[in-house]
Amino acid sequence: MKINYFLGLMVPFLFSCSDSDDAYIDRPLDFKVPSNFPALVYNIGLNPPTEKGFELGKKLFYDGRLSSDGIISCGFCHIQEDAFTHHGHVFSHGIDNLVGTRNSPSIQNLAYQTAFMYDGATSHLDLQPVIPLTSPVEMNGDLNAIVSMMGKDPIYSKLFKQAFADKKINTENMLKALSQFMVMITSSDSKFDHYRRNEAGGSLNTDEAAGYALFNSKCASCHATDLMTDNSFRNNGLAINPALNDVGRFRVTQLVADYYKFKVPSLRNVDKTAPYMHDGRFGTLESVLDHYSSGVMDSPTLDPVLKQKGTVGIPLSEKEKTQLIAFLTTLTDNQYLTDKRFSEY
Incomplete structure (x- = not known):
């Protein structure tokens, strides 16, 4: 309703x-x-x-x-x-x-x-x-x-x-x-939204459906609800850029536990928002998934979901990465991207 x-x-x-x-x-x-x-x-x-x-x-x-x-x-x-x-x-x-x-x-x-x-x-x-x-x-x-x-x-x-x-x-x-x-x-008019609301134009193809299942099992604990964020602050294991040394949430709270934690972004329209991460270090969605599968750096404040059963990161096969990206493209909302109400001219 x-x-x-x-x-x-x-x-x-x-x-x-x-x-x-x-x-x-x-x-x-x-x-x-x-x-x-x-x-x-x-x-x-x-x-x-x-x-x-x-x-x-x-x-x-x-x-x-x-x-x-x-x-x-x-x-x-x-x-x-x-x-x-x-x-x-x-x-x-x-x-x-x-x-x-x-x-x-x-x-x-x-x-x-x-x-x-x-x-x-x-x-x-x-x-x-x-x-x-x-x-x-x-x-x-x-x-x-x-x-x-x-x-x-x-x-x-x-x-x-x-x-x-x-x-x-x-x-x-x-x-x-x-x-x-x-x-x-x-932004609420993507293919994914139509799928979630059982509306016309909302059926997912095989790769998109498989990607959504993977997303729910591997990503949704942080990118939660249909907003695709839980509004929390987390350390996702990025290597520290010594030139910036951006300490993230710590700058606001001054709590040691908040070192290198950043707000979990919404993934809506993520196919349109490159580059990625708070410092724009990744230029493609493929490189983002490569980070989570093999590039996560361990640290005292690394989010627990990225360090389970002795494994750092989120294991992903190349096929799974392809399926996840197929799903992520369903989050693109062309109505929002072109709505004249929001345009400068």
């Missing part, structure tokens, strides 16, 4: 469109939880997506003026056709062509996630954009300067008045609008 958040979430507010007597009623957007998805984590009742809130969030997402050089927008590193990743870039490029230390994660189904960033630096979607916005390597934005810029822009002035009851152009409403846009970016 699908949960529909269109009704009962909010009573539409009447907002003034201009200084005239004309008025605009901001309408709530139809947000559904797919029947094969787990429950929402984001409290959508506190910030229900609306037409104008979404429009405002989309404008903010693609506006380079939020960065100090006027070029780097959120959409610069999160490209829709690549599942909102920076496809082909090992590390994402920020202002003045500065290069970061991590690969851009996909933006999809964020309302179901419990933490954000590879190290879980924030647990609330409304706060997540502050991190890239203010990062000196990414956007290097100044929140006060951004608010001032928006206040001078007639389109922003109009949208804030239409989208929020208090009509204020401030950081809180800006972040809420960004959340409304990102909450609506849902």
Whole structure:
């Protein structure tokens, strides 16, 4: 059964469109939880997506003026056709062509996630954009300067008045609008989804079905539920890059047990999101599976699922790798990759 958040979430507010007597009623957007998805984590009742809130969030997402050089927008590193990743870039490029230390994660189904960033630096979607916005390597934005810029822009002035009851152009409403846009970016229309919901077009071929069975036995303990992640942080045995020495979750918690643990990414649309891992070290899905079958490095914080019965890693034959990749391609959601609602133009 699908949960529909269109009704009962909010009573539409009447907002003034201009200084005239004309008025605009901001309408709530139809947000559904797919029947094969787990429950929402984001409290959508506190910030229900609306037409104008979404429009405002989309404008903010693609506006380079939020960065100090006027070029780097959120959409610069999160490209829709690549599942909102920076496809082909090992590390994402920020202002003045500065290069970061991590690969851009996909933006999809964020309302179901419990933490954000590879190290879980924030647990609330409304706060997540502050991190890239203010990062000196990414956007290097100044929140006060951004608010001032928006206040001078007639389109922003109009949208804030239409989208929020208090009509204020401030950081809180800006972040809420960004959340409304990102909450609506849902990927739930892949071949796999149709299979799981017993819908037309959802039958798996022999290799895909075999790959799904392998996935359930060898991968699903971490890439759990139909979201393909359990939202946990794990050390998956990557060799440490001495040039970066990215300590992962430890940077946030300062707990020794969290050394080299990173958030388990969703595998949805994974065929479109190369390169892989937090540092983009693998360029193909084949190389990812090679890592798990023969490249896992043992360490004190290595996840227990990768060290069972004296064996480090996940034994996989070449045929099994081929079948797993066949299954992973069923997670590609072309509707999400091409939905004009999420496109810049």
